[in-house]
Amino acid sequence: MTGLGMTLRQLLRDLATQKLRTFLTAFGIVWGTVAVSLLLAFGEGLHRQQTKSMAGLGDRIVIAWPSRTSKAFEGIGRGRRIRLSEADIEFLQARVPGITGISSEYSDNFKVKYGDKVRAVDVSGVSPVFGVMRNMIPQAGGRFIDPIDMEQRRRVVFVGNEIATDLFGKENPVGKEIMMHGSPFLVIGVLKAKDQDSNYSGRDSGKMTIPATTFRALTGQKYMDNFIYKAAHPELNKGLTKLIIAALGRRHHFDPTDDQAVQVWDTTDMFAFFDAFMLGFKVFLGLMGVLTLIVGGIGVSNIMNVVVDERTKEIGIKMALGARQRLILTQFLLETMALTGIGGAIGLGISLAICVGASHLGLQEFVGNPVLSPHVAAFTAGVLGVIGFLAGYFPARDAARLDPVVAMKL
Amino acid sequence: MNWPSLRKSNGGPPSSNGRIIEMNNVRKVYDTGKVRVEALRGIDLSVAEGEFVAVVGPSGSGKSTLLNLLGCLDTPTDGRYLLAGDPVADLDRDGLAEIRNRRVGFVFQNFNLLPQLTALENVEMPLLFGGVGGRKRRERARDLLERVGLGDRLEHKPTELSGGQMQRVAVARALAMDPAVILADEPTGNLDTTSGVDVLTLLSELWRQGSTLVVVTHDPALAERAQRVVEIRDGLVVADSRNGSTSH
Ligand SMILES: Nc1ncnc2c1ncn2[C@@H]1O[C@H](COP(=O)(O)OP(=O)(O)O)[C@@H](O)[C@H]1O
Numbered sequence: 001m002t003g004l005g006m007t008l009r010q011l012l013r014d015l016a017t018q019k020l021r022t023f024l025t026a027f028g029i030v031w032g033t034v035a036v037s038l039l040l041a042f043g044e045g046l047h048r049q050q051t052k053s054m055a056g057l058g059d060r061i062v063i064a065w066p067s068r069t070s071k072a073f074e075g076i077g078r079g080r081r082i083r084l085s086e087a088d089i090e091f092l093q094a095r096v097p098g099i100t101g102i103s104s105e106y107s108d109n110f111k112v113k114y115g116d117k118v119r120a121v122d123v124s125g126v127s128p129v130f131g132v133m134r135n136m137i138p139q140a141g142g143r144f145i146d147p148i149d150m151e152q153r154r155r156v157v158f159v160g161n162e163i164a165t166d167l168f169g170k171e172n173p174v175g176k177e178i179m180m181h182g183s184p185f186l187v188i189g190v191l192k193a194k195d196q197d198s199n200y201s202g203r204d205s206g207k208m209t210i211p212a213t214t215f216r217a218l219t220g221q222k223y224m225d226n227f228i229y230k231a232a233h234p235e236l237n238k239g240l241t242k243l244i245i246a247a248l249g250r251r252h253h254f255d256p257t258d259d260q261a262v263q264v265w266d267t268t269d270m271f272a273f274f275d276a277f278m279l280g281f282k283v284f285l286g287l288m289g290v291l292t293l294i295v296g297g298i299g300v301s302n303i304m305n306v307v308v309d310e311r312t313k314e315i316g317i318k319m320a321l322g323a324r325q326r327l328i329l330t331q332f333l334l335e336t337m338a339l340t341g342i343g344g345a346i347g348l349g350i351s352l353a354i355c356v357g358a359s360h361l362g363l364q365e366f367v368g369n370p371v372l373s374p375h376v377a378a379f380t381a382g383v384l385g386v387i388g389f390l391a392g393y394f395p396a397r398d399a400a401r402l403d404p405v406v407a408m409k410l
Numbered sequence: 411m412n413w414p415s416l417r418k419s420n421g422g423p424p425s426s427n428g429r430i431i432e433m434n435n436v437r438k439v440y441d442t443g444k445v446r447v448e449a450l451r452g453i454d455l456s457v458a459e460g461e462f463v464a465v466v467g468p469s470g471s472g473k474s475t476l477l478n479l480l481g482c483l484d485t486p487t488d489g490r491y492l493l494a495g496d497p498v499a500d501l502d503r504d505g506l507a508e509i510r511n512r513r514v515g516f517v518f519q520n521f522n523l524l525p526q527l528t529a530l531e532n533v534e535m536p537l538l539f540g541g542v543g544g545r546k547r548r549e550r551a552r553d554l555l556e557r558v559g560l561g562d563r564l565e566h567k568p569t570e571l572s573g574g575q576m577q578r579v580a581v582a583r584a585l586a587m588d589p590a591v592i593l594a595d596e597p598t599g600n601l602d603t604t605s606g607v608d609v610l611t612l613l614s615e616l617w618r619q620g621s622t623l624v625v626v627t628h629d630p631a632l633a634e635r636a637q638r639v640v641e642i643r644d645g646l647v648v649a650d651s652r653n654g655s656t657s658h
């Protein structure tokens with residue numbers, strides 16, 4: 001199109017000379033963009049943070065504690081203690097289909113020495129699969145317990161990141177030897193820092209983990225404190241739990257409906273509840289955002305209406321000089337789009353700055369860092385573009401439909 | 411005034427027979443729902459190429475209405491109008507826009523310049539709408555402004571110009587697309603005597619260069635300079651006379 005440069009130059013000059021109008025329009029759009037993108041960014045940040053914190057305990061696992069019976073069964077009174085050993089784990093693996101991971105856990109508090117530092121540390125003895133199931137990811141240069149450690153009852157230890165800093169300071173713990181419960185242990189890995197909002201025997205960052213076989217040899221403890229397992233899909237955990245309790249009930253003679261004999265915590269429940277909650281929350285935030293945008297859009301279109309009224313004479317003059325309808329429409333649309341574009345960009349910039357600022361406030365553990373997702377940005381910009389288009393199009397079209405004389409006299 | 415020719419020949423199509431304007435029994439009714447005004451009640455008017463016609467008459471007689479119809483700023487309710495031999499009645503909005511852009515140059519009583527644009531950009535407007543490219547457009551606009559004596563006011567906004575200067579910018583703008591006819595509605599109506607004389611002289615010069623002019627006026631001085639005076643009363647042509655000195 002010839003004269004695009006001139007049209008753009010005029011546009012910039014119009015925007016500059018109509019400062020208040022430009023400011024008001026742009027402000028509406030900036031405000032809308034900031035509101036929508038921040039709402040959604042904080043919602044997303046909160047969701048991610050909570051999910052991450054919950055996953056600190058494990059990736060949708062079930063935790064089970066052998067306990068005491070609460071119902072009489074097969075002639076035995078209630079209150080009998082149920083004790084489970086490694087043989088029960090093997091039995092479950094052989095008899096119950098659908099287990100994708102299972103590990104026993106033995107726990108105690110040991111005296112740990114490194115150099116002249118002595119600490120009382122919670123220690124768990126577990127199987128290699130425990131690492132993945134409980135999201136115990138090693139930092140670079142280390143590893144979790146592996147099957148050979150297990151088989152050979154190696155004295156190796158995987159240490160939590162906080163206790164590692166406490167004991168080793170700036171030294172690299174991996175490859176160092178510590179004394180635990182009177183025996184030397186080789187450090188094979190350090191936990192990669194993670195958020196964990198729930199636990200059952202202290203946070204992983206302060207604990208140490210050793211092979212279950214080594215634990216039993218070290219302590220002579222025969223029965224596990226608890227075990228963890230998971231199904232292939234979180235939704236299958238419920239059914240799997242039923243099967244496991246029933247199988248254990250048959251083997252240890254307790255009522256399969258006794259929910260105390262082996263106590264179960266299905267962490268999926270927590271996720272399911274939270275996912276539903278977050279979905280509702282996000283829908284709410286999104287609705288608020290859309291409403292904000294609509295209100296902003298109404299503002300923008302009102303301003304555009306005023307602008308067109310104000311400039312109907314100008315439109316009339318241009319038509320008198322031979323401007324075609326399409327050119328006049330194009331000019332107004334360009335103007336509105338430019339305003340929306342600039343306003344949107346400023347709004348996103350402000351949102352981004354606020355997001356970055358918020359992540360320095362140290363609130364991450366509670367509400368997470370806001371995440372300004374490209375989707376939200378694109379969505380916001382798109383909605384604003386459409387609003388800008390509609391806001392500019394209709395009033396301009398009405399004006400361009402007038403006869404030049406009528407438009408000039410208005 | 412040294413006045414190099416602005417215009418090449420603008421002879422219309424052969425069918426026009428040298429007639430730029432040919433109006434037969436044109437009527438214009440304004441119907442606002444409540445009031446119905448018959449502004450023009452059957453106008454017959456023909457203007458030949460190179461004529462200088464003054465349209466006179468009392469206020470409210472329909473002069474502006476007539477000029478707006480001539481310039482295709484408005485459409486007649488009834489009647490036949492050929493502009494440079496072409497019937498205007500069948501044209502759509504874009505067709506009318508093209509006529510306004512290429513065939514007529516309009517000069518208004520209140521100038522109707524775009525206030526946020528410079529003199530140069532105001533003159534560029536019709537060229538822009540006519541699809542003339544950037545460099546050519548600026549050159550032509552500058553030439554025209556120089557020829558109306560405003561070569562040193564190119565970058566001035568209308569508010570920074572006197573009334574006479576504004577009207578000269580408007581004349582330069584009317585000439586931009588080299589139109590077949592220049593239509594002016596009381597071009598000196600808003601000007602003091604001196605500026606009015608300036609604009610008058612400018613229009614006379616244009617005519618001498620071969621332009622066709624139709625000028626609505628109350629100004630006896632202007633009517634005197636015209637070759638032909640058409641008088642309108644109550645929406646009808648009541649007199650059509652030629653002035654004595656008709657030589658170019
Ligand atoms: N847009 C309009 N709507 C209704 N009546 C109009 C309109 N324009 C002009 N008129 C009427 O038409 C008549 C002629 O007006 P006009 O052509 O402006 O006269 P002049 O220019 O000779 O003073 C007047 O009575 C005027 O009130």
Ligand SMILES: [Mg+2]
Binds near residue numbers: 475
């Ligand atoms: Mg008038």
